[in-house]
Ligand code: SF4
């Protein structure tokens with residue numbers, strides 16, 4: 098590697114067993130025009146400070162594990178280049194709105210629990226025997242949900258969402274996009290099961306249309322659109338429920 102150019106990476110460090118508060122640590126990293134921010138972090142780990150802790154795997158914006166805040170924006174570290182932050186420093190910290198386990202590693206438990214609540218898997222209308230054949234789908238039917246199926250669970254949208262930051266009960270953009278991925282699948286019959294999550298105060302109505310989730314999504318999923326697609330149906334269910342004679346009588350007697 099040519100060492101003609103260097104850039105400073107200011108990385109937020111936090112080791113809970115020894116730090117009361119996160120702290121910034123600066124590293125001078127030699128870089129070439131093709132080096133990603135993730136490669137800058139790997140250079141630090143390999144050559145300057147082996148204690149720096151971060152997640153990564155694929156290095157090609159597929160696994161979703163290298164998300165962090167870079168100059169204040171949620172990014173995949175493998176998807177952005179050091180050259181674009183010159184002359185630096187490049188400020189790198191853990192994704193906003195999540196507890197930090199160590200340095201750039203966040204605790205994803207809250208998202209994983211929310212993902213379970215949205216039933217993000219195919220729920221067929223009924224059992225199908227092998228003799229009846231596979232569940233078939235046309236390319237047009239696949240187009241309906243294809244964009245939402247690109248989600249890689251990177252959680253950048255959660256770090257970008259002010260509502261999630263203020264109200265952690267909000268199910269949030271990524272999980273609601275995955276909910277819609279299955280609702281729009283012609284092979285799925287589980288949307289009624291998902292209504293309870295959609296209609297809850299912390300479901301789609303927790304979204305206030307900021308839209309930054311869709312701007313930062315590295316896969317073009319557009320979670321804000323998925324959320325908005327659910328609002329008319331949720332409103333209709335609320336209205337129909339409110340108009341039910343039994344419901345009105347019940348409320349009138351209260
Ligand atoms: S919707 Fe986009 S930003 Fe959010 S978790 Fe999925 S891929 Fe990441």
Ligand code: FES
Pocket residue numbers: 152153154155156157158159160161162163164173174175176
């Ligand atoms: S290392 Fe897999 S998305 Fe960045």
